[in-house]
């Protein structure tokens with residue numbers, strides 16, 4: 188985990204207000220364990236003096252109030268029962284729209300953002316789509332694939348998850364990127380090319396699971412915004428992935444990611460699936476994307 192924002196791109200991000208997105212999605216292993224660092228990120232948005240993940244900001248009344256949970260312009264919500272309800276989102280909207288008396292930024296944090304019910308999600312979407320100046324959303328989840336693509340695509344993703352250890356090289360990344368491009372261009376007509384793309388190269392189900400894992404990493408990296416705090420940033424592949432898959436809507440990339448993870452889980456659970464049928468249906472599902 189991060190020890191200090193100053194060692195990290197967080198710092199650059201926070202000091203450069205123009206780069207701010209209006210909504211951030213944090214993916215973490217454990218929400219409560221990561222909450223301190225996320226709260227510190229919220230403080231950076233609100234308090235111009237706060238650039239560390241140390242909770243204390245010397246002589247700062249605002250950060251002090253935030254720590255005591257008394258700061259009016261920072262709202263935190265979490266599921267009320269099984270879900271986050273529409274009323275909870277509306278209440279935030281109402282409270283934060285009443286312009287902050289001190290003209291500082293306002294922030295709302297949504298814990299377990301994957302538990303928004305449909306009405307709440309629609310309500311939040313409107314809020315994120317037309318953000319009011321000075322209001323920032325921070326969504327937290329342990330599984331970004333459970334977040335609605337329409338919401339996810341409007342957030343800057345920040346990954347604080349522990350790393351997956353999979354080895355791959357540039358050649359393989361390029362190879363799998365071209366697979367994604369093929370499916371994007373040809374849709375179901377990509378099926379005849381599958382032999383070339385998968386079957387000759389990945390000749391066991393375990394190998395195919397590995398390929399799906401790398402596809403997941405590629406899409407994760409491509410979808411995430413300025414930075415992703417895990418392995419990939421240390422590798423040279425980062426820039427290559429970032430500049431690939433041009434012209435594909437972010438929603439579509441997120442859709443691909445969901446399908447690939449779904450299929451990877453399916454193959455992990457049922458390792459004896461017929462691989463030809465499996466790959467055909469993977470491409471068919473990926474081709475079903477429609478602009479929402």
Ligand SMILES: [Zn+2]
Nearest residue numbers: 234244247250
């Ligand atoms: Zn402060």
